[in-house]
Every structure is written in structure tokens, then in C-alpha cells.
Amino acid sequence: MDIQEGYALSEQVHWRDARNGDYAVIGDPIGHSLSPVMHQAAYQTLGLELTYNAYRVPLGEVALACTHFRHLGYKGINVTVPLKEDALAASRAPDEFSRLVGAANTLRLQDMACTNTDGPGFIETLKGLGIDKGAQVLLLGAGGSARGIARALFEAGYKLCIYNRTPERAERMVRELQIEAELCGANPSGASLIVNATSAGLLGGDLPVQWERAEPDAVAYDLVYKPEPTPFLKAASAHGLRTVDGKPLLAAQGALSLEWWLGIPAPRDAMLASLR
Ligand code: NDP
Numbered sequence: 284m285d286i287q288e289g290y291a292l293s294e295q296v297h298w299r300d301a302r303n304g305d306y307a308v309i310g311d312p313i314g315h316s317l318s319p320v321m322h323q324a325a326y327q328t329l330g331l332e333l334t335y336n337a338y339r340v341p342l343g344e345v346a347l348a349c350t351h352f353r354h355l356g357y358k359g360i361n362v363t364v365p366l367k368e369d370a371l372a373a374s375r376a377p378d379e380f381s382r383l384v385g386a387a388n389t390l391r392l393q394d395m396a397c398t399n400t401d402g403p404g405f406i407e408t409l410k411g412l413g414i415d416k417g418a419q420v421l422l423l424g425a426g427g428s429a430r431g432i433a434r435a436l437f438e439a440g441y442k443l444c445i446y447n448r449t450p451e452r453a454e455r456m457v458r459e460l461q462i463e464a465e466l467c468g469a470n471p472s473g474a475s476l477i478v479n480a481t482s483a484g485l486l487g488g489d490l491p492v493q494w495e496r497a498e499p500d501a502v503a504y505d506l507v508y509k510p511e512p513t514p515f516l517k518a519a520s521a522h523g524l525r526t527v528d529g530k531p532l533l534a535a536q537g538a539l540s541l542e543w544w545l546g547i548p549a550p551r552d553a554m555l556a557s558l559r
Pocket of ligand 1 (some may be wrong): 286298447449480481534
């Protein structure tokens with residue numbers, strides 16, 4: 284198997300130009316995706332002769348693209364920004380979590396079933412950070428990713444405070460997810476974990492976090508992993524906080540997708556190492 288194959292294809296290839304394969308990630312844009320190299324590293328570790336590619340799929344074309352991928356022999360598809368809601372709509376058998384969250388990041392083409400591994404993957408990455416269940420979490424954002432993480436944190440027993448630039452969207456999120464959460468300002472006082480689930484940094488915007496009020500042993504966690512460090516993590520470090528970027532989450536959600544498709548344990552260490 285050739286790891287470079289996956290890389291070469293990650294250069295914004297449109298889904299209509301896809302070639303035969305086993306698994307792929309779709310998004311728009313998609314050229315930046317690290318998923319091909321991560322999944323190829325997993326297959327190599329497991330001794331599996333599988334391929335994983337990346338394709339650009341414009342919004343609204345997920346169902347059409349999936350029919351095409353199935354004809355080309357693909358078995359499963361990971362879905363990234365901005366197609367996660369589109370993927371849920373294209374699915375014929377969403378699981379309970381993805382239906383509640385309103386977004387899917389993993390599709391099985393044979394029966395068009397889907398799941399969402401972002402939320403459970405996020406919880407997995409909290410192991411080892413010393414943030415006990417019941418601790419307070421300040422979650423920034425109310426977009427597609429924040430929804431999965433909010434529901435997963437609630438199910439895992441954390442106390443949630445949610446800040447979003449557009450408060451009505453946060454209010455709607457809490458209602459639709461059927462969770463208990465306080466809507467608050469970007470004040471991290473009392474929070475053991477401060478999570479950035481916004482795209483503010485990517486778009487050059489600043490989040491109004493009151494860092495001087497953060498607990499000294501709190502962890503700042505950014506879903507984003509570029510640039511290194513992200514503006515959010517740079518500000519957190521400057522205030523002496525521990526930081527985690529989005530790579531452990533990328534590896535964990537990918538590992539859970541692989542396990543959902545193949546039914547065997549994913550080599551998490553190799554997957555995370557391939558990102559570094
Ligand atoms: P969405 O577009 O669905 O949501 C964007 C969120 O960011 C909204 O809450 C929006 O607030 C907020 N936002 C955008 N610009 C600003 C700004 N200038 N100031 C304050 N808030 C702002 O995106 P997603 O939820 O899908 O993704 C969020 C980020 O997480 C992305 O950067 C994505 O790449 C990353 N991610 C990383 C993963 C990983 O594996 N590491 C997994 C999933 C996501 P408003 O409602 O006011 O517009």
C-alpha cells in the first residue's frame with residue numbers, strides 16, 4: 284500500500300473524478316485534510332490492504348456523490364465541514380446520537396447508515412487530563428461541532444456553560460439537544476475545561492474570553508489545530524493554562540469511525556503519531 288497515493292488524491296479532487304477505493308473523506312474545501320495519511324497509517328499498522336482518499340463534494344451533493352462512491356467500490360465515507368448536516372439528510376438509517384445532534388461525520392455506504400463520532404471522540408480525549416465527571420466546562424460555540432460535543436459532555440455528566448457570539452443560536456441548541464446547560468458570557472471562572480468549538484481563529488476573529496478569570500489548573504482545548512499554536516491556545520498559554528489542540532480529537536474520531544466500519548480495535552497511537 285502506498286501512503287503517498289492518499290496524499291496525492293487529497294489535492295481537491297472533485298467526486299466525479301474519484302477512482303476506485305475503499306474509504307474516503309469528503310468536504311469543501313478538502314485539500315488540507317490529514318485524514319488520508321492518518322487512516323493509511325492505521326491500515327499499515329493493521330496489515331490491511333485498504334485505501335483511503337479525499338474528495339471535494341460541494342454542499343447539497345452528498346447523496347449523489349455517495350451513490351457514485353458505492354459504484355466505485357467504496358464502503359465508508361467520513362464527512363467534514365460544511366457537509367455534516369447534508370450527510371445526515373442523505374442517510375437512510377441515522378443512529379440516535381447523530382439524529383439528535385443533527386449532523387453525521389461517518390457514513391456506511393452499503394445501507395446508508397450514519398453516526399457521529401465527534402462527540403464520543405471528544406470525551407475519549409479527556410482521559411488523562413484529570414477533568415473529573417461533574418466538573419464545569421465552558422463551551423464556546425453553537426455550530427455543528429459544538430452540538431455533538433455539548434450532547435456528549437452532558438451525557439458524560441459534565442456541568443455545561445455555553446457561550447456563543449449569537450446567543451439565540453446557543454439557546455436553540457440547548458433546547459434541541461435536550462440538555463441542561465447554563466447560557467453564559469465568555470467567563471471561565473470555575474471551569475476546569477474551556478473548549479473552543481468556534482471557527483473564530485480560522486476566520487481571523489477574536490473570542491472575548493476573560494482569561495484573567497480562568498482557574499490556574501484549567502485546561503484550554505481548541506478543536507482547531509492550525510496554526511500551531513492557534514490564537515486561542517496562545518492566549519491560554521500566556522495565562523499559564525495547560526493546552527490541547529484538535530489533533531487528539533481528529534485521531535479519536537477517526538479511530539471510532541474505523542471501528543464502526545471494520546469492527547476491530549483501531550491503532551490509536553499510530554493514528555495520532557501520523558498527525559505529528
Ligand atoms: P460551524 O460553522 O457550524 O460553527 C461555527 C461557530 O463559530 C459558531 O458558533 C459561530 O458563531 C462561531 N464563530 C465563527 N466566527 C466567529 C467569530 N469571529 N467570533 C466568535 N464566534 C465565531 O463550524 P463547526 O462547528 O463545524 O466547526 C468549528 C471548528 O471546529 C472548525 O474550525 C472545525 O474545523 C473544527 N473542528 C475540528 C475537529 C477535529 O477533529 N479537530 C472536528 C470538528 C470540527 P455564530 O453562531 O455566532 O455564527
